[in-house]
Amino acid sequence: MSELSNRNWRGGFFRWLDKRTGLDSLLREALDEPIPGGARFAYVFGSALLFIFISQVITGVFLALYYVPSADHAHTTVAYISKAVSAGGFLRSIHAYGSSAMVILLLLHVTQTFLYGSYKGRRELLWLSGCVLFALVLCMAFTGYLLPWDQKAYFATAVGTNIAGEIPLIGAWLKSLMRGGADMGTLTLSRFFVAHILVVPAAIFAVVALHVYLFRKAGAAGPISENPISPTAPTEPFYPHQVMVDAAFALLIIIVLALLAHFAPFDLGPKANPADTHYLPRPEWYYIPIFQWLKYWPGSLSFVGVVIIPGLVAFFFASLPFLDRRMERRPWKRPIAVGSYTFIFLALFGLGWMSYRSDHGDPGYAAQLIAQQKDTDEFMRKPFEAEIEQPVVAATPETPANPLIAQGAQIYQEQACNGCHGDAGTGSAAGPKLTGIHDRMSADQLAALLKSPSAKMTAGGMAPLNLPPDAMKSLVAYLESL
Amino acid sequence: MSPPELKRVAVAEPTRRSYLGWLLGLCTAGAGVALSVPLIRFLLYPLRARTTEVKWSDAGAVSDFASLTGPVQRSITVEQVDGWRKTVSDKIVYITKSSSGELEVLSAVCPHLGCSVQWRDSKHGFECPCHAASFRPDGSITGGPAPRAMDTLQTQIQNGRLMVRYQYFRQLVATKEVFG
Numbered sequence: 201m202s203e204l205s206n207r208n209w210r211g212g213f214f215r216w217l218d219k220r221t222g223l224d225s226l227l228r229e230a231l232d233e234p235i236p237g238g239a240r241f242a243y244v245f246g247s248a249l250l251f252i253f254i255s256q257v258i259t260g261v262f263l264a265l266y267y268v269p270s271a272d273h274a275h276t277t278v279a280y281i282s283k284a285v286s287a288g289g290f291l292r293s294i295h296a297y298g299s300s301a302m303v304i305l306l307l308l309h310v311t312q313t314f315l316y317g318s319y320k321g322r323r324e325l326l327w328l329s330g331c332v333l334f335a336l337v338l339c340m341a342f343t344g345y346l347l348p349w350d351q352k353a354y355f356a357t358a359v360g361t362n363i364a365g366e367i368p369l370i371g372a373w374l375k376s377l378m379r380g381g382a383d384m385g386t387l388t389l390s391r392f393f394v395a396h397i398l399v400v401p402a403a404i405f406a407v408v409a410l411h412v413y414l415f416r417k418a419g420a421a422g423p424i425s426e427n428p429i430s431p432t433a434p435t436e437p438f439y440p441h442q443v444m445v446d447a448a449f450a451l452l453i454i455i456v457l458a459l460l461a462h463f464a465p466f467d468l469g470p471k472a473n474p475a476d477t478h479y480l481p482r483p484e485w486y487y488i489p490i491f492q493w494l495k496y497w498p499g500s501l502s503f504v505g506v507v508i509i510p511g512l513v514a515f516f517f518a519s520l521p522f523l524d525r526r527m528e529r530r531p532w533k534r535p536i537a538v539g540s541y542t543f544i545f546l547a548l549f550g551l552g553w554m555s556y557r558s559d560h561g562d563p564g565y566a567a568q569l570i571a572q573q574k575d576t577d578e579f580m581r582k583p584f585e586a587e588i589e590q591p592v593v594a595a596t597p598e599t600p601a602n603p604l605i606a607q608g609a610q611i612y613q614e615q616a617c618n619g620c621h622g623d624a625g626t627g628s629a630a631g632p633k634l635t636g637i638h639d640r641m642s643a644d645q646l647a648a649l650l651k652s653p654s655a656k657m658t659a660g661g662m663a664p665l666n667l668p669p670d671a672m673k674s675l676v677a678y679l680e681s682l
Numbered sequence: 683m684s685p686p687e688l689k690r691v692a693v694a695e696p697t698r699r700s701y702l703g704w705l706l707g708l709c710t711a712g713a714g715v716a717l718s719v720p721l722i723r724f725l726l727y728p729l730r731a732r733t734t735e736v737k738w739s740d741a742g743a744v745s746d747f748a749s750l751t752g753p754v755q756r757s758i759t760v761e762q763v764d765g766w767r768k769t770v771s772d773k774i775v776y777i778t779k780s781s782s783g784e785l786e787v788l789s790a791v792c793p794h795l796g797c798s799v800q801w802r803d804s805k806h807g808f809e810c811p812c813h814a815a816s817f818r819p820d821g822s823i824t825g826g827p828a829p830r831a832m833d834t835l836q837t838q839i840q841n842g843r844l845m846v847r848y849q850y851f852r853q854l855v856a857t858k859e860v861f862g
């Protein structure tokens with residue numbers, strides 16, 4: 201930055217600004233962060249996560265321009281975004297694939313931190329804040345999944361909230377809290393929406409700030425051969441080399457996302473139909489291992505499978521820097537830690553594989569999954585159809601402008617003509633309809649017929665009408681207007 | 683690394699690095715611009731595409747109005763496309779004859795401040811209940827605060843049916859201007 205501020209044509213402005221904001225020292229602080237051992241590709245995942253989070257925020261804000269979080273409209277508005285709005289399908293795909301990208305980068309970031317032993321040496325709080333961010337990102341993925349309100353969103357969330365219901369003591373309560381009632385409905389959607397766009401993102405912003413602060417406080421740990429508290433390797437500032445590597449990686453991510461979004465747009469299935477009993481719910485890929493895991497813990501044992509074991513894994517994972525106090529960072533010298541980490545990953549992959557096998561091994565399941573995908577593809581091909589909003593039907597029938605007709609309408613009611621001929625002459629089982637009678641006979645013919653009905657009419661139950669001439673005129677006028 | 687080496691890193695490389703930096707900066711800026719295109723298109727969609735649109739509504743068979751002696755009130759169903767939804771609403775119109783004897787459809791919305799104009803048989807004319815603007819059966823103005831005649835709506839005849847295009851017009855101006 202000194203290079204920039206030395207230039208005369210900007211120097212003045214920068215000095216002016218710096219005197220008031222301290223921007224220069226702030227930038228120096230940010231960009232001159234010493235990296236022991238120099239820049240490396242291995243360090244890109246943290247900033248890549250930040251980058252993709254910002255991309256999610258931007259695309260999310262744009263999607264909210266058209267999205268409506270209500271069970272009536274959510275699916276229509278997402279279909280509108282995907283099918284009608286220009287670049288809508290693209291932006292929605294960037295956002296949806298972005299969530300997967302975020303989970304992948306998160307796993308890479310954690311793995312890098314773990315393998316490099318970068319959680320060691322007064323970095324317990326840094327690691328814990330990272331664990332909180334991990335959970336928050338999973339919350340974002342879970343809450344965002346429901347918002348399109350299509351079949352897979354609805355059923356995956358129904359299963360997800362049911363799992364929360366398995367937790368002893370508070371499970372049932374927690375489930376209703378998440379759903380906003382016993383069943384999934386429009387309140388569930390509102391809750392998930394608020395969590396997805398307000399509560400969880402706010403928490404992520406706050407914890408990211410804390411995480412970055414703690415990282416800067418502890419300093420970069422450097423290569424695995426270094427002592428994590430006081431690395432001795434010569435340092436290189438964060439800017440420019442690491443910034444460039446980070447930027448190049450961010451560029452790569454966004455190119456991959458854009459290509460995916462363009463060539464394989466994220467789909468939207470038919471609107472959620474809670475009555476569909478055949479639907480096979482499947483969560484997003486990163487939840488599949490957990491989904492499979494739960495199949496092995498039926499009934500009374502589910503408590504162990506759903507709460508105890510995942511809880512223990514999460515607990516040990518979070519307390520890693522407290523348990524592993526040695527300063528040794530080389531992975532091959534840490535067989536227990538690295539072994540358990542590898543084991544958990546292999547187990548997750550294994551569960552994913554078993555889930556795939558059981559879905560594709562069972563012909564019934566496989567056929568149903570194919571049928572579901574076919575429905576989705578079919579829905580995507582159909583052009584956008586606007587939702588029809590019916591007016592509130594006025595309770596009182598309109599009164600005709602012509603008072604003669606209005607009076608006639610009243611007589612029609614008084615004489616109980618509607619009893620057989622229906623309201624407004626629409627007809628019923630007891631009498632023929634009178635609408636369009638003006639095409640069949642003149643006013644005079646009609647008046648004559650009302651005074652002395654034909655034999656056929658009398659047989660049908662029609663009584664002769666004896667009305668004063670004025671009243672008859674109004675009634676005929678009314679009938680002719682039908 | 684020994685200190686002299688470190689010095690090399692710090693001094694000799696800025697030119698190459700700043701060149702790479704510029705290149706990367708350029709790529710990033712390019713990607714940023716490229717990605718803002720879909721964002722802007724997405725944002726401006728309602729400005730470029732027609733997101734609101736009024737369809738023709740059926741006011742009845744033309745033959746119904748063949749022997750019209752005075753204005754008749756009809757309620758028509760108006761279908762409007764509004765973004766991702768279609769609204770169907772009922773609107774009141776008057777079917778009447780213009781001074782030259784042609785069928786004409788008048789909007790019941792008063793050109794003064796928008797109350798619903800009513801037909802008064804006793805006066806053989808229209809009257810607005812709000813500020814008493816009055817109009818002849820053909821909609822032309824006879825008195826009161828309204829700045830112009832009642833608004834005629836676009837009509838067309840399709841298969842013997844009188845079709846109306848329901849629109850709103852600006853209030854309080856002397857000439858009829860479509861609103862919205």
Ligand code: FES
Pocket residue numbers: 792793794795796797810811812813814815826827828
């Ligand atoms: S609104 Fe009709 S006269 Fe004022």
